[in-house]
Amino acid sequence: MMPTGSQQESETGRLEAFSDGVFAVIITIMALELKVPEEGTFASLRERLPALLIYILSFTFIGIWWNNHHHLLRAARRITAGVMWANLHLLFWLSLIPVLTEWIGEHYEDHAPAATYGFVGVGAAVAFTILVRAIIRADGSSSLVAEAIGRDSKGTASLAIYAAATALAFVSPWISYALFVAVAVIWFVPDRRFAG
Amino acid sequence: MMPTGSQQESETGRLEAFSDGVFAVIITIMALELKVPEEGTFASLRERLPALLIYILSFTFIGIWWNNHHHLLRAARRITAGVMWANLHLLFWLSLIPVLTEWIGEHYEDHAPAATYGFVGVGAAVAFTILVRAIIRADGSSSLVAEAIGRDSKGTASLAIYAAATALAFVSPWISYALFVAVAVIWFVPDRRFAG
Amino acid sequence: MMPTGSQQESETGRLEAFSDGVFAVIITIMALELKVPEEGTFASLRERLPALLIYILSFTFIGIWWNNHHHLLRAARRITAGVMWANLHLLFWLSLIPVLTEWIGEHYEDHAPAATYGFVGVGAAVAFTILVRAIIRADGSSSLVAEAIGRDSKGTASLAIYAAATALAFVSPWISYALFVAVAVIWFVPDRRFAG
């Protein structure tokens, strides 16, 4: 059955709506995990500074993912079962970010939290690639997404940097944090691939 | 009063939007209940592994329910009071999954959490069946849903497996977990009934 | 400036979308406040039974409010500043229900939680009435809402019962709980006023 314009709209529309809801809850719930300073003093607030900095980083990452997801879904024309599962798979990795953000905030000088955070970044980047492929398969070879994806240097670069950050966390977590910031900077200029 | 196309759109649309919001919060809030590892070490992370595995299972279940709900509502043409209450009833059962996921994560070797989880699965499966009937009643006998529902072998199978998992949890919770995975596998290939 | 059909759609649409989001979070977050049973036993689960029962009641109330809100907004044609503030005022009262639900769950034999819950019910019922008036004022005297509102016996009845439940909590909280159930039963058959 060939979907008409409005059916297609509603098809991609509800996947976007559900995903947006998940993105909105993830990004907001991280703030809930910021612990209230124990005393009503600036000294007490200062103790929360590392947690705030990693919160800002994670907030930026979720923003980047939402942005890329938004552009990808706008270019998609058909939602198949494969696309839905690939989308859930991406959301799964992203859903781990709040608890990892809290973990790093509490143990920012340790190797394990930084390495795990990098690993989840790799997972999300791989999941995004799988989602792109699922959408291309659903839309056919003349897909808008297929046309655009040839130039996905940013995706490849950030996957490589996340992988490096995971490995180098065992040398020092501070190298990982520098690499995470690098990924954020790369994506800050948003993806023009689908913007047309 | 016969609803026009756009009125009907908005009628099913807002029920979908509200339900999507609930699904999105449920699936994300489970991640919030993942406890942060106490130390910044991989040993400490490993202690959280059972909680992570049951989280993945519950994440998959909510994804399956969202998927089925999405296809069901797309086939629905009229929202009556009965449909709304049947929908809320389904969401009620699903809303219990996060706290049960946390309970199993903390006591995965005990009978009670596994049995209760299975029981809530039965509740959700029954609630889904009631929702299907309510939509058929609202749409009339020529309903798209009515046409499709003759072949609902997956729904029946998963209801039976959930019931078995509830009972067999008293033998060993590991049997229940195996059966929960079986339900997930069955639904992984999504419901083609409404996909057209 | 006379809004066209689609502008009006978007005008009421975004108020509905925001409100639906709030309703969805409120109803789901209550489940998060259900405490995980301490042990992995049915005895430990049974200790949570009062909390579960009041959760079911609150879930039903939020469902009723969402349902009434949904029908009211569908009949609305114009969103003014007054309507927006009246809507936020209603959401404010409803936002207190999760924390009160948790409070009753922990102290269900005391007077104060039951009385406070009733008082918040009165607040929400008054806020709903104010919202109805704001919408009628915005739409003008030929408003669909104005036509329908003459028969609002349910609203008046539940306001009276909430007020009685607040006062009688000082005799026994169990009288209040019985009255809360009575309100739920009254609304269970949903509001036909706007259903057309």
Added chain:
Amino acid sequence: MMPTGSQQESETGRLEAFSDGVFAVIITIMALELKVPEEGTFASLRERLPALLIYILSFTFIGIWWNNHHHLLRAARRITAGVMWANLHLLFWLSLIPVLTEWIGEHYEDHAPAATYGFVGVGAAVAFTILVRAIIRADGSSSLVAEAIGRDSKGTASLAIYAAATALAFVSPWISYALFVAVAVIWFVPDRRFAG
């Protein structure tokens, strides 16, 4: 590629939907941070009164920001990368309000929480101004927003009052609270700039 009407609709639509989700979660999650009174008594409830009052203030602020955001986005015609990042920047500041609300609720007689709350108010007000500029740049000089923004006396006033509240918190937090209420009163009559 010139966007057609419906593409543009979906362009601003999804940004609104995501933002609405974040607003809805922020406003509801604050209620979750209201601590349950320890005992089932009115005396115990009374101890929570300062936390409730600051909750009402923050609820009002989020309502005001949502309202302004809603009117601003309705006047916007094009979403660029700059607009998306400016929007996320605003949401970032607002996402800090729940944890600060909890902090003030626990330490309302101290300087630091009141000053930090004022500082975040300044941050949000600046972020809103940046968002307005980004939208004007995206829409071009004939922008609806550009036309309206000449008269933004409320924005300037509230920015100045937030700044004063931040500084004067070091004299007494009660001056800050009085100034926060003043900001709320100013905005209570909503922004007619874009209401047309």
